[in-house]
Amino acid sequence: MNKRMLILNMGSTSTKISVYDGYEKIWVESIVHPRSDIEKYLKYQDQYEYRKEKVIKKVAQKGEKLEDFFAFVSRGGTIKPVSGGTYEINQKMIDDSWCGLYGEHPCNIGAEIAYDLAKEYNVKAYTVDPPACSEICDEAKISGLPEIERYESFQMLNHRAMARKACKDKNVNYEDVNLIVVHMGGGISVAAHRKGKIIDVNNALAGDGPMAMERSGQLPTGDLIRLCYSGKYTEKEMIRKVNGRGGVVAYLNTTNALEIEERIKKGDEYALKIIKALVYQVSKEIGGISTVLYGKVDGIVLTGGLANWSRFVKMLKERVSHLGEILLYPGENEMESLAFGVMRCIEGSEKMKIYGG
Numbered sequence: 001m002n003k004r005m006l007i008l009n010m011g012s013t014s015t016k017i018s019v020y021d022g023y024e025k026i027w028v029e030s031i032v033h034p035r036s037d038i039e040k041y042l043k044y045q046d047q048y049e050y051r052k053e054k055v056i057k058k059v060a061q062k063g064e065k066l067e068d069f070f071a072f073v074s075r076g077g078t079i080k081p082v083s084g085g086t087y088e089i090n091q092k093m094i095d096d097s098w099c100g101l102y103g104e105h106p107c108n109i110g111a112e113i114a115y116d117l118a119k120e121y122n123v124k125a126y127t128v129d130p131p132a133c134s135e136i137c138d139e140a141k142i143s144g145l146p147e148i149e150r151y152e153s154f155q156m157l158n159h160r161a162m163a164r165k166a167c168k169d170k171n172v173n174y175e176d177v178n179l180i181v182v183h184m185g186g187g188i189s190v191a192a193h194r195k196g197k198i199i200d201v202n203n204a205l206a207g208d209g210p211m212a213m214e215r216s217g218q219l220p221t222g223d224l225i226r227l228c229y230s231g232k233y234t235e236k237e238m239i240r241k242v243n244g245r246g247g248v249v250a251y252l253n254t255t256n257a258l259e260i261e262e263r264i265k266k267g268d269e270y271a272l273k274i275i276k277a278l279v280y281q282v283s284k285e286i287g288g289i290s291t292v293l294y295g296k297v298d299g300i301v302l303t304g305g306l307a308n309w310s311r312f313v314k315m316l317k318e319r320v321s322h323l324g325e326i327l328l329y330p331g332e333n334e335m336e337s338l339a340f341g342v343m344r345c346i347e348g349s350e351k352m353k354i355y356g357g
């Protein structure tokens, strides 16, 4: 049986592409998108052609043929909260993610590209652990205004993958321990994993939680309302401002941590001040979420691209180590998680889920 899959993972700053043959990784490549390339798109949806072209070109460069895949698999999209697992991507999922109601993120483009390619080549498209979680505890859903219910869009795929990996390495069951997992990529999400369930996490796409490389995070509400009504910005511009053009990039004009590190090494005090503020906000979020677990924290998993940055991790550790053991898992395990999730369903050890909206 053909088990060759094309895996797509569209992040805020990069497109990761991989080919798996069953459980075996054949290759993986990451395309980093320069700010100048993506800055011009006001809505993430407008990046569809740009990202698709990159995928098609890379697949051809690697000597692969699109007709040789039995499935197209993508991370995403932002949909109505569901339980974790592997889902066949269907039209309802595309409609719900494309309208942006549950958050704007490039993973929605990945899901759409996988779905379109699957239709074109008459195969199936799948996703695993979509970024909206139905396990949030009741208290966390109350926002403070009855008209607004809190829901969460975040990097669930990598949260689960790294939490499980850390537990495997520690020889404990994910379902038996309490973890704080901190995914630090283009967006930052800090979650309480209580005995295998994610019971609270900041909505990394909706101006919730700490600022991040390209997200504003939570802002003083009154000032935000005044900016919205200032007449200077449309609704779309404001949404893009907090999600895509806010956070570190708004201060330093880059999302590239290596570039910021170089600037700091050369004595850029302003860059250091902003990164200190980033560490401060992430630490505060970690401290806050420890109360969700009544302070019973078995470990703090730091993951995502920024967990590679030694200066950043050192400063973070100084502030939060007293809360629990720091478990460092830089980067992400998303490609493998996507491939393995599909394989478990194909082999029958797990049931494929259908999204009904």
Ligand SMILES: Nc1ncnc2c1ncn2[C@@H]1O[C@H](COP(=O)(O)OP(=O)(O)OP(=O)(O)O)[C@@H](O)[C@H]1O
Pocket: 010, 011, 012, 013, 014, 155, 184, 185, 186, 187, 188, 213, 255, 256, 257, 258, 304, 305, 306, 307, 308, 309, 310, 331, 332
């Ligand atoms: N080796 C490294 N050292 C320091 N920083 C790094 C390193 N590798 C990646 N980063 C930084 O990590 C960030 C990107 O992280 P990541 O690749 O997890 O995000 P993404 O997938 O683009 O976005 P998302 O959060 O939407 O998934 C960038 O700021 C990048 O500069």
Ligand SMILES: CCCC(=O)O
Pocket: 078, 105, 107, 131, 153, 154, 155, 156, 183, 185, 186, 187, 188, 189, 204, 205
């Ligand atoms: C949908 C992914 C949200 C994030 O960037 O954390």
